[in-house]
Amino acid sequence: MNYNIDKCKIINLPVISDARGNLSFIENENHLPFSFSRFYYLYDIPGGSDRGGHAHKDLHQLIIAGSGSFHVHLDDGSKSRSFILNSPNKGLYICPHIWRSLDSFSSGSLCMVLASDKYDESDYLRTYDDFLTFIKS
Numbered sequence: 623m624n625y626n627i628d629k630c631k632i633i634n635l636p637v638i639s640d641a642r643g644n645l646s647f648i649e650n651e652n653h654l655p656f657s658f659s660r661f662y663y664l665y666d667i668p669g670g671s672d673r674g675g676h677a678h679k680d681l682h683q684l685i686i687a688g689s690g691s692f693h694v695h696l697d698d699g700s701k702s703r704s705f706i707l708n709s710p711n712k713g714l715y716i717c718p719h720i721w722r723s724l725d726s727f728s729s730g731s732l733c734m735v736l737a738s739d740k741y742d743e744s745d746y747l748r749t750y751d752d753f754l755t756f757i758k759s
């Protein structure tokens with residue numbers, strides 16, 4: 623599969639809105655280009671923190687700002703693109719082979735991630751050089 627940054631995109635999630643507030647949901651097969659088997663989240667993020675700084679060999683992810691806002695920077699080795707996530711009803715889909723970093727977290731922000739697989743350190747490309755070598759091979 624030829625993964626590149628053009629495959630990464632904002633996905634609008636369903637919103638059920640009434641006087642009691644908003645409800646959004648995500649169903650496997652219906653809303654995402656992958657099936658998820660893990661949910662993790664970043665919270666209590668100190669101002670000035672940088673997260674990410676790696677790529678994945680096989681993992682697909684959807685990142686949602688559950689609360690507050692933050693920036694996500696993507697790089698496929700040729701092209702780069704940045705997104706501001708600030709809405710719980712929009713998710714950023716990131717395909718494999720994309721170097722990503724996250725910064726500019728607002729106070730109290732919540733970064734929620736759906737991932738296609740369980741945590742596996744061997745799926746990580748932890749240095750930019752390893753990432754470039756991997757995508758060229």
Ligand code: TYD
Pocket residue numbers: 660662664672673674675741
């Ligand atoms: P890492 O993926 O490097 O964090 P981020 O991309 O948000 O900066 O993970 C940080 C640590 O947490 C690392 O030791 C691996 C561990 N971890 C798990 O044990 N399970 C998980 O699902 C995730 C995402 C990380």
